[in-house]
Amino acid sequence: MKSTTKGTTRSTAATGSPEAAEAPSGAAGRGGRGGPGSLRIRSAVLAAAIFVVLIGAWQGATAFHVVSPLILAPPADVFAALVRMVGDGSLWPHLAATAQETVAGFAIAVAAAIVIGSAFAFSPIVRTAVYPYILVSQTFPKVAIAPLIVAAFGYDLMPKIVLAALLAFFPVLTNTIAGLTEVSDDEVNLFRSLRASRWQELCYLRIPNALVFIFPALNSAAVLALIGAIVGEFVAARVGIGYAIQQFTTTGEVAGTYAMLVVLSLFGLALYGLLTLAERFVRRNR
Amino acid sequence: MGAPTGAAAVAPAAITVNGVAKTFHTRSRAVHALEDAHLEIGAGEFVSLIGPSGCGKSTLLKLVAGLLETSTGDVRVDGEPVSAPLPQVAVSFQKPTLLRWRNVIDNVCLPLTISGTLDDAGRRRATELLGLMGLDGFERHFPRELSGGMEQRVAIARSLVSRPSLLLMDEPFGALDEFTREDLNDELLTVWQQEPKTVVFVTHSISEAVFLSDRVVVMSARPGRIHDVVPIGLPRPRPRALRNAPEFYDVIRDVRSVLDDARGVGTASRQEGAGR
Numbered sequence: 359m360k361s362t363t364k365g366t367t368r369s370t371a372a373t374g375s376p377e378a379a380e381a382p383s384g385a386a387g388r389g390g391r392g393g394p395g396s397l398r399i400r401s402a403v404l405a406a407a408i409f410v411v412l413i414g415a416w417q418g419a420t421a422f423h424v425v426s427p428l429i430l431a432p433p434a435d436v437f438a439a440l441v442r443m444v445g446d447g448s449l450w451p452h453l454a455a456t457a458q459e460t461v462a463g464f465a466i467a468v469a470a471a472i473v474i475g476s477a478f479a480f481s482p483i484v485r486t487a488v489y490p491y492i493l494v495s496q497t498f499p500k501v502a503i504a505p506l507i508v509a510a511f512g513y514d515l516m517p518k519i520v521l522a523a524l525l526a527f528f529p530v531l532t533n534t535i536a537g538l539t540e541v542s543d544d545e546v547n548l549f550r551s552l553r554a555s556r557w558q559e560l561c562y563l564r565i566p567n568a569l570v571f572i573f574p575a576l577n578s579a580a581v582l583a584l585i586g587a588i589v590g591e592f593v594a595a596r597v598g599i600g601y602a603i604q605q606f607t608t609t610g611e612v613a614g615t616y617a618m619l620v621v622l623s624l625f626g627l628a629l630y631g632l633l634t635l636a637e638r639f640v641r642r643n644r
Numbered sequence: 645m646g647a648p649t650g651a652a653a654v655a656p657a658a659i660t661v662n663g664v665a666k667t668f669h670t671r672s673r674a675v676h677a678l679e680d681a682h683l684e685i686g687a688g689e690f691v692s693l694i695g696p697s698g699c700g701k702s703t704l705l706k707l708v709a710g711l712l713e714t715s716t717g718d719v720r721v722d723g724e725p726v727s728a729p730l731p732q733v734a735v736s737f738q739k740p741t742l743l744r745w746r747n748v749i750d751n752v753c754l755p756l757t758i759s760g761t762l763d764d765a766g767r768r769r770a771t772e773l774l775g776l777m778g779l780d781g782f783e784r785h786f787p788r789e790l791s792g793g794m795e796q797r798v799a800i801a802r803s804l805v806s807r808p809s810l811l812l813m814d815e816p817f818g819a820l821d822e823f824t825r826e827d828l829n830d831e832l833l834t835v836w837q838q839e840p841k842t843v844v845f846v847t848h849s850i851s852e853a854v855f856l857s858d859r860v861v862v863m864s865a866r867p868g869r870i871h872d873v874v875p876i877g878l879p880r881p882r883p884r885a886l887r888n889a890p891e892f893y894d895v896i897r898d899v900r901s902v903l904d905d906a907r908g909v910g911t912a913s914r915q916e917g918a919g920r
């Protein structure tokens with residue numbers, strides 16, 4: 359279960375207990391709603407201040423040549439590059455390609471992990487037989503086989519989707535298994551005493567319990583899928599944010615590179631926001 | 645007495661435990677959790693099980709609940725041998741075991757949801773039971789927003805919602821402070837008097853057992869056995885004030901001496917008591 363690249367997921371599976379997973383969000387939610395409005399305003403002011411300081415430091419570092427302009431572009435230039443790429447539309451094909459790869463890889467990974475995780479959870483034989491292989495492949499650094507995957511799946515979107523899916527798969531798998539199996543004896547006894555069928559136990563106990571485990575895993579899976587897509591584009595691509603980063607870097611357009619990084623983090627934030635919305639929706643309706 | 649909506653008279657269940665033994669086989673050895681248990685519990689009786697840790701109280705309760713199978717002997721509810729959980733039986737546990745993702749009212753309605761009988765009348769009954777448990781207005785709250793005592797009240801409402809004729813409770817108030825526990829004892833007795841049913845109640849508290857019960861079953865450990873059964877003659881209904889009455893303390897002393905006897909420290913403690 360040890361993997362260095364996926365520290366965040368490991369820790370959710372390790373601390374495992376649903377209370378642990380749910381308590382922070384619940385507490386934060388209550389604090390936000392119940393607390394005085396000034397708290398929110400003050401933290402917003404603080405966040406803005408940090409932003410200004412960071413940009414200022416960045417500007418200072420470039421203005422006074424603390425860092426070579428070949429490595430760090432001034433914020434104004436980065437902003438200009440961003441505006442230009444949005445203006446002439448050259449950003450969209452790259453963003454569209456990377457977004458497709460990430461979302462497709464993520465979706466495939468999540469679907470596969472949930473199906474396979476359920477099979478694991480319900481068949482001890484499958485679990486003991488197959489789990490060692492899963493563990494081995496989990497500790498294996500999958501980006502190392504990126505060139506092979508590109509060779510196998512060609513130069514289009516496919517190899518990036520495969521890489522994205524491979525990277526995103528494991529955190530969801532392990533947390534699905536944990537969520538479906540880690541129910542207490544009392545909970546199982548309660549359902550047995552209510553004469554619940556296996557199917558009812560699944561629908562009313564195990565799946566809702568698993569969701570508490572799966573949602574945190576989805577956040578890391580989304581990030582990993584994005585990493586997979588970018589790595590795939592680094593290896594070989596004609597389009598995509600990763601491809602654009604390589605182009606800008608080799609031609610010395612450092613501002614363009616940083617503009618792409620900004621786009622990547624905005625895209626990552628958007629994914630995160632969507633997942634949070636999805637989680638809220640599912641929790642309300644389960 | 646305003647019994648909750650349409651409290652159809654469900655006849656309480658009678659229990660027979662006949663020569664029951666339960667042995668658990670762990671990897672290293674066999675644990676004799678319960679040996680040669682005989683017990684008759686009449687319909688409508690309130691019976692407590694008390695005894696040292698590991699004496700088989702939970703085991704006996706789970707055998708009656710049909711959650712465990714006997715190694716020898718048989719358990720009957722209303723004359724029928726128990727081999728699986730029965731529909732007219734409700735079980736509650738030391739932990740409230742509420743589903744975190746369901747709000748209070750949906751947790752209370754869970755038994756009806758599972759049995760496919762949830763309707764408006766059922767929801768109304770759930771709301772009334774919550775009122776009876778002092779939880780008016782908490783229907784839409786989630787378990788994490790409740791205190792331990794409130795969670796346990798919800799669990800009790802859940803175990804009552806399907807109008808069981810037999811209620812099996814395993815240390816339901818064990819984790820609560822003295823005052824909350826006494827409040828819940830009073831509420832439990834109120835419900836029990838409004839809707840007669842047989843109750844088997846596991847506890848570690850002698851005073852709780854005495855206050856609630858018609859009879860207290862004292863068990864001894866290693867191997868788990870039924871040591872003695874003490875009838876509690878205190879009149880009903882039992883008001884709060886009974887807890888300060890001398891006759892209440894007399895009964896507690898009786899039960900304690902039987903319990904000391906069961907734990908094999910009987911003579912010593914009785915002499916001690918006499919010395920004071």
Ligand SMILES: Nc1ncnc2c1ncn2[C@@H]1O[C@H](COP(=O)(O)OP(=O)(O)OP(=O)(O)O)[C@@H](O)[C@H]1O
Binds near residue numbers: 668670703
């Ligand atoms: N599933 C099991 N497997 C093996 N041994 C068990 C199992 N359940 C209970 N036991 C053993 O059986 C004995 C009786 O257990 P039981 O839980 O019935 O005791 P208890 O009287 O309820 O104790 P407590 O007051 O601590 O709850 C104990 O020695 C316990 O270790």
Ligand SMILES: [Mg+2]
Binds near residue numbers: 701702703814
């Ligand atoms: Mg017990």
